[in-house]
Each structure stands twice: as C-alpha cells, then as structure tokens.
Amino acid sequence: MTVPLLDATGLVKTYALARTAFQPARRLTAVAHVDLSLARGATLGLVGESGCGKSTLARLLLRLTPPSAGRIVFDDQDITNLAEASLRPLRRRLQLVHQNPSAALDPRLTAAAGTRIVVRTGAGLPAARGTSGSRKSTFAPISGRMRGS
Numbered sequence: 597m598t599v600p601l602l603d604a605t606g607l608v609k610t611y612a613l614a615r616t617a618f619q620p621a622r623r624l625t626a627v628a629h630v631d632l633s634l635a636r637g638a639t640l641g642l643v644g645e646s647g648c649g650k651s652t653l654a655r656l657l658l659r660l661t662p663p664s665a666g667r668i669v670f671d672d673q674d675i676t677n678l679a680e681a682s683l684r685p686l687r688r689r690l691q692l693v694h695q696n697p698s699a700a701l702d703p704r705l706t707a708a709a710g711t712r713i714v715v716r717t718g719a720g721l722p723a724a725r726g727t728s729g730s731r732k733s734t735f736a737p738i739s740g741r742m743r744g745s
Contacts, residue, residue: 599672602634602657607666609652626652630666651694658690659683 607630615621627649634640642650655661657668659675668676670686678686 598635600633600669601636601638601671602632602640603669604633604657605631605667607631607653607656607668608664609649609656609661610664627656627663654692658687658692660692 607627608625609627611624611626613619613622613624630653632640642654644650652661656663656666659668659678663676666676667674670690673686675683675686
C-alpha cells in the first residue's frame with residue numbers, strides 16, 4: 597500500500613462567538629470530524645453549498661488556519677502543530693485554487709449536465725489560435741461520448 601501524499605484525520609475547527617445583546621457567547625463548528633486521504637498525483641475538489649466549510653477545510657489542510665482538533669500529515673510529515681517557519685518551505689508545494697464564481701457550474705444542474713453544456717458549446721472558452729470562432733467543433737466529439745448525451 598502506498599502512503600498518501602496528504603492524510604487528514606478527525607479535523608475539527610470551531611470558533612468562539614462573542615456574546616451579543618441578543619445571544620450568549622457560543623461556539624460555531626465550521627468543520628466537524630473530517631477524514632480524507634489524497635494520493636500522490638491526485639487532485640481534490642471540494643464541492644458544497646455556500647457556507648458549508650469548504651474554504652475552512654482547505655485552509656486547515658494548508659495549515660493557514662490551525663485546527664481545533666485532528667491530525668494533518670503531508671508527505672509523511674505530521675504538520676498539525678508545525679511552527680510557521682517550518683511550514684514556509686512546505687507551502688511552496690501546496691496550493692489552494694478558489695473557484696471563479698462567474699465560471700461556476702449552475703447549481704440547479706447535476707455536475708454531468710453542467711459539464712455537458714460547457715463541452716457542447718465551449719461556453720466561456722477562448723477561440724482556438726488561428727480561428728475566429730468558438731471551440732465548439734473541438735468539443736463536439738467529446739460531448740457525444742458523455743453518458744446521458
């Protein structure tokens with residue numbers, strides 16, 4: 597069995613919310629007991645509703661935010677409590693790519709249906725070099741092979 601490049605177990609992030617005029621002080625759980633493993637060469641996409649903890653989880657995995665509980669191992673090194681100076685060289689190998697909201701898939705469609713629309717029309721893609729039209733013809737053969745087309 598190969599060792600995963602990234603392995604997170606029991607990740608939790610809670611925030612203390614101050615007392616207000618209408619509510620007592622309380623704790624907000626942004627990420628609750630997440631386990632994940634990522635193989636070397638793999639890509640991870642976090643998908644979910646707005647406010648569900650995607651960005652917080654990504655920030656935890658990159659140790660941009662310290663976890664409240666859990667363990668993060670990157671390239672066989674436990675980075676959960678690593679000092680900032682020791683994290684700096686590792687961060688050259690870690691990357692967070694935020695979604696461009698204007699290029700996002702339509703949340704009312706399934707992922708397959710939303711992708712099929714982009715593949716069929718080439719929506720939002722620049723014209724191929726040396727052409728004046730869209731890339732529709734480039735993607736037409738692919739869209740015919742997608743399930744449910």
